[in-house]
Amino acid sequence: SPGGCRGQPGGRDGGVETAEEAVEPAEPDINELCTDMFEKMAVFLQGELTATCEDYRLLENMNKLTSLKYMEMKDISINISRNLxxxxxxxxxxxxxxxxxxxxxxxxxxxxxxxxxLDAYSKKLEARFKKLEKR
Incomplete structure (x- = not known):
């Protein structure tokens, strides 16, 4: 275009876009971007679900161990009760x-x-006897 490009001083269009510039990206690009977004979202959600499943597995294992410990404590309590x-x-x-x-x-x-x-009485008796003996 003579006189320069759009947005440059001296340009004829004065900042107005032409119809060609307003055309949206080609259809395959949008589909590709949507597919990429959905794949990444699926990976993200899969990761979140995996982490949640792992948390639940950990809780399940902790509950099993706690249950076993309580069973052991119950057995010990029963033995203590029997012994008592x-x-x-x-x-x-x-x-x-x-x-x-x-x-x-x-x-x-x-x-x-x-x-x-008896000892005190016998001592008194002995003392009397000695007293009588001296007479």
Whole structure:
């Protein structure tokens, strides 16, 4: 075009686009771009879904391990409960003997007090006897 290009000083069109410039890109380019966009979106969504699936697998494994740990703890608790019950039964079977030991201890204490009294009385008696002997 004489006088220069569009947008340059001295140009004839003064910044107005021609009909040829307003034509949209060719159809295959748009289809190609859409296909590329959908492929990339599919890859992105596949990645997101894969990550989510992996998160759920991890949670599932953690739940299984936690469940196993709770089962182990339950078994341990059952064993502790059984052992405690056995100990309580043994203690109950020993209780009569423990009562007898307490009774014997009380009797020994009472006997000890009687022995001290008897010792004191015999010393008094001995002192009287010696006093009478001197007369």
């Amino acid at each position: 019950q056995d100990l309580n039964n043994k203690y109950a079977s020993l209780q009569p003997y423990l009562d007898q030991i307490n009774q014997i201890e009380e009797q020994v204490s009472s006997l000890e007090q009687a022995a001290y009294k």
